[in-house]
Amino acid sequence: MVVADGPVSALDVSVRAGILNTMKELSVRRNLTVIYISHDLSLIRYLCHTTAIMYLGQIVEIGPTAQVHRSLISHGCQIHGMVVNSVLSPGVRVDMGAVVRDSIVMFDSVIRSGAVVDRAILDKEVVVGPGAIVGEGPDFDRPNKKEPNRLNTGITVVGKRAVIPRGTRLGRNVKVASDVRSSDFTTRVVRSGESIEMRSDKRWKASSQGNPAVIEDTVASAPLNVAARPGGGPAGADSTG
Secondary structure, eight states: OEEEESTTTTSOHHHHHHHHHHHHHHHHHTTOOEEEEESOHHHHHHHOSEEEEEETTEEEEEEEOOEEESOEEOTTOEEOSEEESOEEOTTOEEOTTOEEESOEEOTTOEEOTTOEEESEEEOTTOEEOTTOEESOSSOTTOOOSSOTTTSOSSOEEEOTTOEEOTTOEEOTTOEEOTTOOGGGOOOSEEOTTOEEEEOTTSOEEEOOSSOOOOOOOOSOOOOSSOSOOTTSSOOOOEEEO
16 A cells, blocks of 8 residues: 655656656556645546545545536535536535536535536525426526516526425526425426515415426435534645545
């Protein structure tokens, strides 16, 4: 076993590439186990199939190497899927097979396996169920019917503590109010520009066309505070692969 602590941190690009390729080749040819310690997540993604996140000398997460591209990931996040061009606040969890693109996801939200969040803003403690899609379709310029002057650029907004049911599809410029539960949805497809609003009896309804069928709760209550949140704001973390 080889432990490499910052093996290329002070090297120029050409030397760095040569050393990384050599180390990768040796690990395969000689069946070596190599532990890389680095702040550079792109290096970890290139070399490692398993990643551990350390904070204050302790491992706080370990799992398959995630794909994170051009994104700001805060302390305490658990990323097992793909995150691209996005900002994740502390405590967010992205499960295996889930994708977050061009989005902002606030504290302690959970993106379940196979779900897609695209061009969306999720407030804190939101749960997106397995296989659900938040932000779907080409209708970026179809404004929200309730708030056309605010939601008109293709961004879908989900309020705090809302639960998006398994397999539900939300279009562009959709607004989901806070505290919605999966049993409150009356359709699997919320079209672009529609809203999910509070009813007078404290329940919620989805604005849609046709005769919607009631969807029962299919997403169990997700554990909130899924990871420790030391430090509070966005910051880097050591990664060990």
